[in-house]
Amino acid sequence: xxxxxxxxxxxxxxxxxxxxxxxxxxxxxxxxxxxxxxxxxxxxxxxxxxxxxxxxxxxxxxxxxxxxxxxxxxxxxxxxxxxxxxxxxxxxxxxxxxxxxxxxxxxxxxxxxxxxxxxxxxxxxxxxxxxxxxxxxxxxxxxxxxxxxxxxxxxxxxxxxxxxxxxxxxxxxxxxxxxxxxxxxxxxxxxxxxxxxxxxxxxxxxxxxxxxxxxxxxxxxxxxxxxxxxxxxxxxxxxxxxxxxxxxxxxxxxxxxxxxxxxxxxxxxx
Numbered sequence: 191x192x193x194x195x196x197x198x199x200x201x202x203x204x205x206x207x208x209x210x211x212x213x214x215x216x217x218x219x220x221x222x223x224x225x226x227x228x229x230x231x232x233x234x235x236x237x238x239x240x241x242x243x244x245x246x247x248x249x250x251x252x253x254x255x256x257x258x259x260x261x262x263x264x265x266x267x268x269x270x271x272x273x274x275x276x277x278x279x280x281x282x283x284x285x286x287x288x289x290x291x292x293x294x295x296x297x298x299x300x301x302x303x304x305x306x307x308x309x310x311x312x313x314x315x316x317x318x319x320x321x322x323x324x325x326x327x328x329x330x331x332x333x334x335x336x337x338x339x340x341x342x343x344x345x346x347x348x349x350x351x352x353x354x355x356x357x358x359x360x361x362x363x364x365x366x367x368x369x370x371x372x373x374x375x376x377x378x379x380x381x382x383x384x385x386x387x388x389x390x391x392x393x394x395x396x397x398x399x400x401x402x403x404x405x406x407x408x409x410x411x412x413x414x415x416x417x418x419x420x421x422x423x424x425x426x427x428x429x430x431x432x433x434x435x436x437x438x439x440x441x442x443x444x445x446x447x448x449x450x451x452x453x454x455x456x457x458x459x460x
Contacts, residue, residue: 196258203259204360205368209376210252211284211356212383214239215349217248218291222342231338233302236295240288249288256284260359273362280355283348290348294341297334305331353387357394364395367413370406374423401431408440412447420444 196203217239225231241247246254260281308327316324363369373380373392381388396402404427411420424444427437 200259201363201366201368203255204363204366205372207252207255207259208356208360208369208380209372210248210255211352212376212379214249214252214287215383216379218345218349222346225338225342231294231298231301233295233298236291236298240292240295249291253285253288256281273359276355276358280352280359283352283355287345287348287352290341290345294338294345297338297341300331300334301338305334353384356384357387357391360391361394364397364402365406367406367410369395370403371410373403374407374426375411375419399431399434401427401434401437403427404430405434405437405440408444412440412444417448 217235221232221235237247239247239249241250260277308324308331311324312328360369380391384391392400392403404423408420408423408427411417411423421444424437424440427434428441431437
């Protein structure tokens with residue numbers, strides 16, 4: 191892949207990075223909650239998340255996107271050194287999550303397949319020699335459960351670090367229509383994952399101009415012919431800063447297009 195191609199796709203990569211992180215984190219939360227409630231961990235779901243070289247899962251694609259977006263090949267200028275370090279930290283953290291989940295997946299396979307077999311063996315009449323070896327195996331499987339708990343705790347901790355890093359890494363894409371459109375269209379998902387940090391994300395990205403999130407989303411949706419969502423995004427921008435010239439300009443443009451195109455008035459896709 192050429193550097194020029196990567197530079198041209200960075201806005202798209204930034205959107206994809208946040209989207210896939212949110213989707214993966216939501217899946218982790220569900221898988222880990224079920225494990226802690228029932229003692230059963232979904233190996234197939236973990237395998238689907240990670241995937242393989244020939245069929246990459248969501249988490250593998252997240253890692254690859256992170257490398258493309260965040261791994262700089264040149265030494266940054268001094269004024270951008272902090273940004274480069276934060277990019278590297280987030281890239282490291284996302285890669286760490288991937289490899290930790292691979293370990294969880296393998297422990298889950300042992301937990302779901304080997305533990306039941308040994309437990310059934312425990313209930314059978316055994317000789318002293320057999321009992322000695324079975325008890326030793328049970329001890330090892332207990333260590334696997336402990337490993338799972340530690341690995342899950344590490345993933346949760348690194349996810350929290352990623353949530354804290356994302357606003358600072360993404361702020362350079364504050365003018366991205368694609369990122370704004372995702373933040374608007376998938377607001378519930380982002381809020382679910384980021385929790386109290388959602389407000390921090392918006393504040394760091396758009397500083398004292400939060401209307402820009404919705405303005406950029408409205409522009410992207412309008413350009414794609416999604417009239418109803420575009421109007422909804424514009425209404426959010428108007429509610430925040432009705433006096434903003436850019437918001438007023440977009441409102442005028444949308445009004446002209448609605449007058450010119452009947453499909454826009456009906457809210458249809460152009």
